[in-house]
Amino acid sequence: MHTNPTHTSLVAVGDSFTEGMSDLLPDGSYRGWADLLAARMAARTPDFRYANLAVRGKLIGQIVDEQIDVAAAMKADVVTLVGGLNDTLRPKCDMVRVRDLLTQAVETLAPSCGQLVLMRSPGRNGPVMERFRPRMEELFTCIDELAAKHDALVVDLYGAPVLGDQRLWDVDRLHLTAEGHRRVAEAVWQGLGHDAESDWRAALPPALPPNWASRRVADARFAKQHLVPWIGRRLTGRSSGDGRAPKRAELAPYAQEPRS
Secondary structure, three states, X not given: OOOOOOOOEEEEEEOHHHHOOOOEOOOOOEOOHHHHHHHHHHHHOOOOEEEXXXXXXXXXXXXXXXXXXXXXXXXOOEEEEEOOHHHHOOOOOOHHHHHHHHHHHHHHHHHHOOEEEEEEOOOOOOHHHHHHHHHHHHHHHHHHHHHHHHOOEEEEOOOOHHHHOHHHEOOOOOOEOHHHHHHHXXXXXXXXXXXXXXXXXXXXXXXXXXXXXXXXXXXXXXHHHHHHHHHHHXXXXXXOOOOOOOOEEEEEEOOOOOOO
């Protein structure tokens, strides 16, 4: 891979991780690692273009149906695909179907772009993660196999211990904080062959664990604000992304500077 390559376009495909939750901007929208990456690329390349088709809550089947053909038609220099993790977190998950759909997505995107980027997604440390870890690792094995077959780049976020640190995860325990998204953007930036601007794998400073009372208050708040609504959507077949359009549906010029 060349050092500091020039990319003229980026298309991001996926779910809430790529949409940018929970990197909240003052206007109530979400930024996230893909926007940060696009801003860096745009700063180096005149007339750089960017699309972000990701929508929160999407399963891999929905990503294939709604985003893959659209992304392939854009013929971008770089396409990022992160999907399937929402499937693995469902109580019932057909991993054979997930693998088949992910394969379909990669086989469509890889020939259509200059560089396809896949990821081994980060996982927050904790008991919930342990429950779903076998499925996640099965998904990551599939990603590695597809990348080797189709010459895709794999950014291994799962293999970075710092991204399991609970301090890099929002109160919903499902989405990265602004600092977490910044580190993901840096990881992809370096994976594409650019000079490092920071050490995205660097551990956070040591911190005392919260006391029992603080943990119970945080657990109660999490259950009320996030867990109960999430269970309600599962029981009624709804998704947080129902009826929501992508934030950047067109491959268009992008010149916004990242937030400091």
